[in-house]
Amino acid sequence: MKKLKTWFFSLFIIIILTISATSTGVLSKNIMKSIETCKGSINNFYFVHVTDTHVMDDKFDNGFSKMRLRSVLENVTSFEEKPAFVVITGDLVEWGSSRSGALNYQTFLDCFYEKDNQLYADKGCSIPVYTTPGNHDYFWENNLDNYHTYVDKNHIADEDRYTIVYGDVSLFFIDSGANYLKEPYTWFHPYGDGLFDDDIAWLEEQLSTCKTTHKIVLMHHPAVNVRDDSSVMYDVIARNRMRFISLCEEYDVDLVLTGHTHCSRVFDADENLLKSYPFNCSEYSTLFVQTDDCKEGVHYRNITVVDDDIWLEKCEEIKIKHPHDKSAVFIRGSTSIYKDIYLYILYWVINYSLNKTIQP
Numbered sequence: 001m002k003k004l005k006t007w008f009f010s011l012f013i014i015i016i017l018t019i020s021a022t023s024t025g026v027l028s029k030n031i032m033k034s035i036e037t038c039k040g041s042i043n044n045f046y047f048v049h050v051t052d053t054h055v056m057d058d059k060f061d062n063g064f065s066k067m068r069l070r071s072v073l074e075n076v077t078s079f080e081e082k083p084a085f086v087v088i089t090g091d092l093v094e095w096g097s098s099r100s101g102a103l104n105y106q107t108f109l110d111c112f113y114e115k116d117n118q119l120y121a122d123k124g125c126s127i128p129v130y131t132t133p134g135n136h137d138y139f140w141e142n143n144l145d146n147y148h149t150y151v152d153k154n155h156i157a158d159e160d161r162y163t164i165v166y167g168d169v170s171l172f173f174i175d176s177g178a179n180y181l182k183e184p185y186t187w188f189h190p191y192g193d194g195l196f197d198d199d200i201a202w203l204e205e206q207l208s209t210c211k212t213t214h215k216i217v218l219m220h221h222p223a224v225n226v227r228d229d230s231s232v233m234y235d236v237i238a239r240n241r242m243r244f245i246s247l248c249e250e251y252d253v254d255l256v257l258t259g260h261t262h263c264s265r266v267f268d269a270d271e272n273l274l275k276s277y278p279f280n281c282s283e284y285s286t287l288f289v290q291t292d293d294c295k296e297g298v299h300y301r302n303i304t305v306v307d308d309d310i311w312l313e314k315c316e317e318i319k320i321k322h323p324h325d326k327s328a329v330f331i332r333g334s335t336s337i338y339k340d341i342y343l344y345i346l347y348w349v350i351n352y353s354l355n356k357t358i359q360p
Contacts, residue, residue: 048083050086050294052259053069060103069111090134191221200244207251
């Protein structure tokens with residue numbers, strides 16, 4: 001069972017967080033400074049969650065998507081107390097397939113530094129960046145060839161499943177798949193293919209042998225979301241959703257960090273929507289988190305580890321302006337099925353043009 005802190009300690013932390021939020025908006029930095037035992041300890045740190053960056057080549061959107069991503073990275077690497085690492089949970093690019101998808105990934109890479117096949121957020125290569133693919137990374141030829149060529153060459157054999165251990169925290173990265181197209185009613189609110197039986201088996205083995213106190217699972221699609229008026233839950237994983245939730249509960253997973261919905265939401269396993277930030281995850285069973293995107297806005301979220309607690313903070317938004325922002329006005333203002341139709345047409349038009357101008 002998870003270790004609970006005393007009521008007084010929790011109240012003390014909440015007061016610190018409240019003061020910090022009103023003063024700088026960067027909660028993690030102030031938590032780290034406010035507790036003496038944090039300094040110099042690998043078990044006391046914070047990291048940054050970014051998702052749905054939807055980067056396109058400059059020719060397709062006047063460089064605006066690259067500017068959005070760079071603004072996040074420049075912001076989080078400018079903090080006095082640096083994050084330990086950055087995680088990006090899918091939809092790295094607007095579409096990932098073919099020659100135009102390769103151009104999108106090359107533009108994505110322009111925002112980072114690279115050393116020994118590892119991406120970093122900073123020039124000094126001290127803040128690693130870990131990724132997992134999303135459904136847009138599969139668009140439109142239903143493969144991750146360019147993702148593996150440009151972003152992550154290290155986990156192809158493991159089907160993009162891997163574990164990172166930092167201090168007393170284990171992070172389990174897993175691919176929640178392309179769009180699930182088996183049922184036509186899901187086309188309007190795309191489900192993720194979800195987790196196949198071998199994904200569940202891999203995750204259970206990793207969790208059952210895990211030696212760290214804290215466990216965090218990262219993937220693109222949520223497992224818990226809001227329901228519509230017909231009590232249907234959309235935009236979640238299609239396969240093994242309930243098995244996944246049960247597994248997280250059984251092995252005391254602290255957080256499941258996802259994107260996809262372009263919203264900021266936090267649920268428990270009973271589908272209760274929680275709103276009182278910051279959350280001390282030690283006081284809850286598994287929290288299912290959706291972090292807001294870097295497409296319709298520019299967002300990130302800090303997660304802070306302090307001794308035996310993990311603190312989940314609210315999404316922060318960065319306000320930026322681009323003098324030539326003529327990109328994707330139709331896309332941003334439309335429902336998902338029309339966005340996908342628009343992108344599909346755009347994809348084929350661009351690739352037709354590239355085939356005319358680029359020699360094999």
